[in-house]
Amino acid sequence: MATVRLDALEKRYDTTAAVAGVTLDIADGEFLTLLGPSGCGKTTTLRMIAGFIAPSAGRVWIGANDVTTQPPQHRDVNMVFQDYALFPHLTVAENIAFGLVERRAPRAERARRVAELLELVRLPGHEARYPSELSGGQQQRVAFARAIAHPPRVLLMDEPLGALDLKLREAMQEELRRLQRQLGITTVYVTHDQVEAMRMSDRIAVMNQGRVEQLGTPEAIYERPATEFAAGFVGSINFLKGRCVGHEDGCYIVETAAGRLRADTGAARIAGATPVTLAVRPEHLRLDTAAGADGRENRVDGQVAASSFLGNLVQLVVRAAGDLELRVELRAGDRRPPDGATVSVSWPTAKTVLLPSR
Amino acid sequence: MTARWHLLMWPPLLLSLALLVGSQSIFLRGSFFADLRVGRLGSELTLQNYWRVASDGFYLSALWLTVRLSALVVVFTFVLGYPTAYILARMRSVWAPLLLALLVATSFVTIVIKVLGLVILFSPGGLLNVSLLWLGLTDQPVSLRGTEFGVVVGLMYFTIGFFVLLLYGVVRTIPRSLEQAAQLLGAPRWRVFWRVVVPLSLPGIITSALVVFNLCMGAFTSAALIGAGRILTLPVLIQRTVMLDARYAMGATLAAVLLLCGLAINLISILAVGRLKAARRVVA
Ligand SMILES: Nc1ncnc2c1ncn2[C@@H]1O[C@H](COP(=O)(O)OP(=O)(O)OP(=O)(O)O)[C@@H](O)[C@H]1O
Ligand SMILES: [Mg+2]
Numbered sequence: 001m002a003t004v005r006l007d008a009l010e011k012r013y014d015t016t017a018a019v020a021g022v023t024l025d026i027a028d029g030e031f032l033t034l035l036g037p038s039g040c041g042k043t044t045t046l047r048m049i050a051g052f053i054a055p056s057a058g059r060v061w062i063g064a065n066d067v068t069t070q071p072p073q074h075r076d077v078n079m080v081f082q083d084y085a086l087f088p089h090l091t092v093a094e095n096i097a098f099g100l101v102e103r104r105a106p107r108a109e110r111a112r113r114v115a116e117l118l119e120l121v122r123l124p125g126h127e128a129r130y131p132s133e134l135s136g137g138q139q140q141r142v143a144f145a146r147a148i149a150h151p152p153r154v155l156l157m158d159e160p161l162g163a164l165d166l167k168l169r170e171a172m173q174e175e176l177r178r179l180q181r182q183l184g185i186t187t188v189y190v191t192h193d194q195v196e197a198m199r200m201s202d203r204i205a206v207m208n209q210g211r212v213e214q215l216g217t218p219e220a221i222y223e224r225p226a227t228e229f230a231a232g233f234v235g236s237i238n239f240l241k242g243r244c245v246g247h248e249d250g251c252y253i254v255e256t257a258a259g260r261l262r263a264d265t266g267a268a269r270i271a272g273a274t275p276v277t278l279a280v281r282p283e284h285l286r287l288d289t290a291a292g293a294d295g296r297e298n299r300v301d302g303q304v305a306a307s308s309f310l311g312n313l314v315q316l317v318v319r320a321a322g323d324l325e326l327r328v329e330l331r332a333g334d335r336r337p338p339d340g341a342t343v344s345v346s347w348p349t350a351k352t353v354l355l356p357s358r
Numbered sequence: 359m360t361a362r363w364h365l366l367m368w369p370p371l372l373l374s375l376a377l378l379v380g381s382q383s384i385f386l387r388g389s390f391f392a393d394l395r396v397g398r399l400g401s402e403l404t405l406q407n408y409w410r411v412a413s414d415g416f417y418l419s420a421l422w423l424t425v426r427l428s429a430l431v432v433v434f435t436f437v438l439g440y441p442t443a444y445i446l447a448r449m450r451s452v453w454a455p456l457l458l459a460l461l462v463a464t465s466f467v468t469i470v471i472k473v474l475g476l477v478i479l480f481s482p483g484g485l486l487n488v489s490l491l492w493l494g495l496t497d498q499p500v501s502l503r504g505t506e507f508g509v510v511v512g513l514m515y516f517t518i519g520f521f522v523l524l525l526y527g528v529v530r531t532i533p534r535s536l537e538q539a540a541q542l543l544g545a546p547r548w549r550v551f552w553r554v555v556v557p558l559s560l561p562g563i564i565t566s567a568l569v570v571f572n573l574c575m576g577a578f579t580s581a582a583l584i585g586a587g588r589i590l591t592l593p594v595l596i597q598r599t600v601m602l603d604a605r606y607a608m609g610a611t612l613a614a615v616l617l618l619c620g621l622a623i624n625l626i627s628i629l630a631v632g633r634l635k636a637a638r639r640v641v642a
Pocket of ligand 2: 042043
């Protein structure tokens, strides 16, 4: 168990920068997820921590050691690969014991540890099977057991659930999280699935084009996104373009096509009259007539352009002035206006986030 | 419904069998008749030729020499070829396929040209001896002509390309992530090689080694040209018996013995691998 520190880590290939300066501090025992779209540099970052890719610049620290130039086998990290990378010529027990053999653990000790790990990943009795005789989820568990057989200081996982179907994926998310908590191993997890990231992580680093756009708890990233990219990548959200024209009562005032709107939270250092974007999640939007008496509400009038029923909620698209489209989520029991009805959409300024425009 | 795709293998199998049996049976038939020299055969069926081969130390030592040289070539080809194949297969460079192509191309250059090149290289005034003398490693020219070692080198010249090509394909089927996983589990390079790469390529190694062995057992040119009449392997002996002595029945007998020995050795190796697979479940 150890902390991990990435210090201005970079990896450049001929023309492109796969990772363009990533600085991260990962706490002891933390579950940190690198989240981002395909090609944003997640795998490259992870492999630089493992030592398979030499960084072009920057350092990697594990605990108190600078491991930047150390080969993978000396870093005391382990990895669960996307394709599991189980040794096909070895049994489940031999796979799990592979690293214990390298570390010259006595035979009895190995057998005890294998039994213990199979118990932990809920696969007792599968010692003698070969990987080809296991289901995808079972292979995944064996890969995990093998990776923690000799507890590494840091556990790396690169989309370990990518090959599983949705049901199994969800079950394994909980399973992996339970095991990680139980063992307290510092974990860096890679996924491009935002739901998975939210469900499992202590903190998420949202990556885009080789950089970390935002680092924070799932709640912070969801409620207070720092960039348009982070806001759009995690969950669904409405963007309203405009110009920041002032600041009063702890509120930013923004001129948009749909009128003057306010935002409580926002990135600091927004100078006057700069182009900005307001962001608000669909579930914070309400259709009602009662004006927020305290002025702590934003309000936009428009027509219902479409609506769809999704069981637990109803999604509306409201078209407002200036070709603005707002997505609104109502609970299924709420009053549901017919298509074409004129409605007034309102939401708290406290739930409105001001972002610098891209 | 059971898949019947295995039926596809029968036409080519039968064709090659027919060609082999058809062409060889006429020749090999001669081995069962007495050899009356100058190309004439006796009229009664007899096993006397086989008896002669089995009882004459000359023929037995030729057989032993052939097997021994072939085995040596297999060993040397493996020692040189396996690391080469592995490195080529794991190279990220765009040059890897080109290097492989070059290496394989050398295997397809007519053997006569290559062997003559070697003969020139190894001759007393050739580059090798001049260099050795100049370096002071020897004070009189060494000759590989007429030595077993020379023949082994000549044979390797033509087997190594095939061997590397075959094993390159085998190593490419082993996912790199397996080696990386082993590395993270604490295995240094040679342990990764020993515990992951070798077992996973073992079936391929055995097959490729057999290919090399078979090529050598039947190789005539290297043994004849580099051996310079002093290294009498069975193929050389067969050529002499048939062409120079016109002893067709004896030549046929030697050919039959060579064929049977080759078959037996292949069969035993394949059975041994089958055993190994069953025991270890090696999957490539
Ligand atoms: N060996 C390489 N040579 C050149 N470019 C590379 C190399 N490896 C990766 N890249 C580039 O670096 C970028 C980041 O790749 P990386 O594999 O880290 O993405 P990722 O975030 O893991 O994506 P995914 O979700 O698809 O796995 C990509 O644009 C990729 O094309
Ligand atoms: Mg990736």
